[in-house]
Amino acid sequence: MRLSTLVCNLKSQSLVSVLVVLLIATGLGAFGTTYSVYHIMSSNPMSDVQHDTRYVTIDDWSPDKDLQWTPPLLSYQDGTALLQFLGASKGALTYDSKLVAQHPNSSYVYELTTRATTPDFFSIFHTQFKYGAPWSFEEDVNRTAVVVLSSHANKVLFDSSDSVGQLVYLDGKVYTVVGVLTEFEMTPKVYDLHVDPYAATEDLYIPFHTAIEHDVLPHGRLLGWRDEPMSGFRDVLTTSMIWLQLWVQFDSKQDMEAFNTALAGYTEQQSLKGRMLRGHKQFELLSSAQWLERNQVVNGDSKLLLMLAIVFLVICLVCVSALLFASYATRRRALSVYRALGASKRYVSSMLFAELTLLALGGCVLGMLLTALGLSYMEKLYGSSYQQVASLDLTPIVIAAVCCLFGVILASVLPISQCCHSKSIYIRR
Incomplete structure (x- = not known):
């Protein structure tokens, strides 16, 4: 027909x-x-690595509050302490912020979303670099002022050229560009579900300890229940206020079990000091799928x-x-x-x-x-x-x-x- x-x-x-x-x-x-x-x-953008990547939670919340709710973040003292237990495993201690960026030869300024993190963040979440590479652990510990730019930030500040080695002002402080990412998208943004799970990934990435040294304030949640006097950002570091996220990645089950044992010992030690007062499971290692479900993303x-x-x-x-x-x-x-x-x-x-x-x-x-x-x-x-x-x-x-x-x-x-x-x-x- x-x-x-x-x-x-x-x-x-x-x-x-x-x-x-x-x-x-x-x-x-x-x-x-x-x-x-x-x-x-x-969708779970980390479904291929959920068996060896975990999100760490510690329950140091008020015993008078709902026992079904688990604190989703970590305090500074807990987050930095747990990094020491990783050994050869990878760990990304991170929080989000916003910084005002400016090219040294330009009068234009841009408010860009920023993530302060440790260098393992880039390998854990499979980011790809167009130019350069992430900073080293030594640069992070030594508070070196370096920055990794997203593709968008590199376009805004350097017209998409190879900007490795160039200088940029962030909140008035001089940083050196060490890397530029290719297009990096993650939906939902598994590594940070607390403010907006569907927000775009950040424009700038700076070393965690450098951010602390430069008093880069967290833009997301800052939660606490104890009556602890604070007069500034530095005081937050010594309190039990929770605002950090920790992702860990293990090469083997033995490494995961070793970290789990060290974490159990740490929480038991802290409970003797008057913390972890709720009397139930004090810590968890959640896969990306479990973390998405816990936060009821869908x-x-x-x-x-x-x-x-x-x-x-x-x-x-x-x-x-x-x-x-x-x-x-x-x-x-x-x-x-x-x-x-x-x-x-x-x-x-x-x-x-x-x-x-x-x-x-x-x-x-x-x-x-x-x-x-x-x-x-x-x-x-x-x-x-x-x-x-x-x-x-x-x-x-x-x-x-x-x-x-x-x-x-x-x-x-x-x-x-x-x-x-x-x-x-x-x-x-």
């Missing part, structure tokens, strides 16, 4: 054809938008919206099937002419399936366009923090479109079968 014949048949049923395309497109568009967001929100609302989108898509397919029933009922005379001219039932059913396939393909293409528009609107509605989530991931959308295509064809089996086997389709000679 010719394509022109199929197009002419669809034009003769133009209203039904348009309605079928619109039903498929709206159902797929709603499902595609919702599923794209859910797919990205529920909430119940997202799951409910996904279920509603699936129901809406099914309803659209049911409506398509009902339209086909009505359409084929009005076409029986025309189909009888085909049979009178010698067309077999197989030919007639194949023609109807071919027509429907064209409509389904058109609906799927339009549905994917609606998905892209929906995600674009969501990005504008929720701002830049939603940009990482409201991005078009073609893989799940294509899978959804293929499933929708087969769903439409499956929904048409019954009306086409009844139409081809109806007695009224025959013309008696």
Whole structure:
């Protein structure tokens, strides 16, 4: 059968054809938008390393508070102490901040998001360098003023050129650029889920101990429950205020067990000093999947919206099937002419399936366009923090479109079968 014949048949049923395309497109568009967001929100960007990478928590919170809640952060004294137990294993002690950056030869200043961390951060979270390399442990311990730039920060400050060895002012202090990252994205941002799990990765990365030396204030949470006098940032370092995150990565199970034993001994020692007063599990080593679940990155609302989108898509397919029933009922005379001219039932059913396939393909293409528009609107509605989530991931959308295509064809089996086997389709000679 010719394509022109199929197009002419669809034009003769133009209203039904348009309605079928619109039903498929709206159902797929709603499902595609919702599923794209859910797919990205529920993904684990560290799934390939979750067996040897752990997030460390210590429960040094008030015994009068909810025992079901575990403090998500560490104090300075705990975080720095635990780094000493790692041995050959890797550890990233980190917190987020914001710094004002300026090129020495420019009058323009930029407020850039900043992460203070130890050098293992870059290997634990699989960052790639376009220029240079991370700083060394010696540079971190010696409080050397060095910085790693993101691709965006390098573009803003140095017009994307190789800036290794160049100087940059951060909050008025001189830092030397030692590395520039390639595009680095992580959604959700597993290593920091406390403020905005879907925020973009940071613009600047500076050594942890250098940040402490330069009084770089934390931009995220600073929590505490004890009555401890503080007059400035330096006082925070000697209190039990929690604000740091520690990720550790082990080369073997033996290394993990050794760290676990050392951590148990540390918490027991601290409990003798009047800390760890809640009397239940005092520390945990959580995988990235467990950490995402603990922070409820994918909430119940997202799951409910996904279920509603699936129901809406099914309803659209049911409506398509009902339209086909009505359409084929009005076409029986025309189909009888085909049979009178010698067309077999197989030919007639194949023609109807071919027509429907064209409509389904058109609906799927339009549905994917609606998905892209929906995600674009969501990005504008929720701002830049939603940009990482409201991005078009073609893989799940294509899978959804293929499933929708087969769903439409499956929904048409019954009306086409009844139409081809109806007695009224025959013309008696």
